Amino acid sequence: MVRAPCCDEATVKKGPWTTEEDEILKEYIEKHGPGNWRNLPTKAGLNRCGKSCRLRWTNYLRPDIKRGKFTDDEERLIIHLHSLHGNKWSMIATKLAGRTDNEIKNYWNTHIRKKLLMMGIDPVTHRQRTDLDLPNLITVTNGLNLGNNITNPFESALRLQDVANLAKMQLNNVLLQAISQGPLLANFDSLSSILGINALQTGLVSSIFQPNFSNSNVFSSNTLNQGFDVSYEDQICNLGSDRNIPCSTDGSLVFNTSEAPPLVAASPEEMAQPTVSLSTYSNLSNLSEASEQLNLSDLVDENFGWKDILDQLS
């Protein structure tokens, strides 16, 4: 069955609404209510499609619509709700008073999505990505190092230390992936002692190599966040990722080794982005080179120990 067009496309007006049209529509709805949207244009004296009238009213003219920039709280809420409901914009909009689904959708696509990508978080799965965009990170880092004027607001928002920390986390992922794929099992003890400076890494390595590792090994956020200024807590709790990992009332994050932060590939949608796959960095000389390019030794604190790890693995 072919659906009949909702209005005569040849004669009906399209495009931006004029203030006169807005006034007519507003006045009519305030007086009579929307009723049947299809009949509304005729009754109101508008040469518009009913669908267009409905959209104009719900997205712009409705009196309860809030205007202006999204607040940080609203942004956090959107991220949280998106992690729960996905692209169900109308559902998300019901939780944000005065915001329309269209407005939220636009804000997500133009702001939040990019922000998450720059943080190495997949905006579809809300998880840390493993297919790293190190070249982009290098660009950002170098730009900041050179004191260039960064015009991208998100780049400028990323302080130098943040970039270093993001790099650290991403290198962590690369290392752990390399470890899990390589013939390094025999060296696990020495690796573990090296990685021991970082409970997160130890926990992950333990999970990788010891499937039966006790679930009762619980790390507190204080331990977990050693070496990270940008904490997983921030990523998981504050950014609203929903992984069923409990955040205790005092704000500390608790998860056990069987629930170590999952390392996930980018979702298919994000794979379309020009990123570099993990395999690019699977051999250690490339990884070392990437690390050198990032000038991490100048950026990160000495306790991180990534250089030791690389030396040991080489």
Next chain:
DNA sequence: AATCGAGCCAACCGCGGTTCC
């Protein structure tokens, strides 16, 4: 001053679900 490109967002399109007759 002109041109170009990126970012943004209002508006449109097409589809699926629901309601009505």
Next chain:
DNA sequence: TGGAACCGCGGTTGGCTCGAT
């Protein structure tokens, strides 16, 4: 009960703005 009409949603488009060159 089934088909037509209607509504609402999510994805996409197109035009405007603004900064860079």
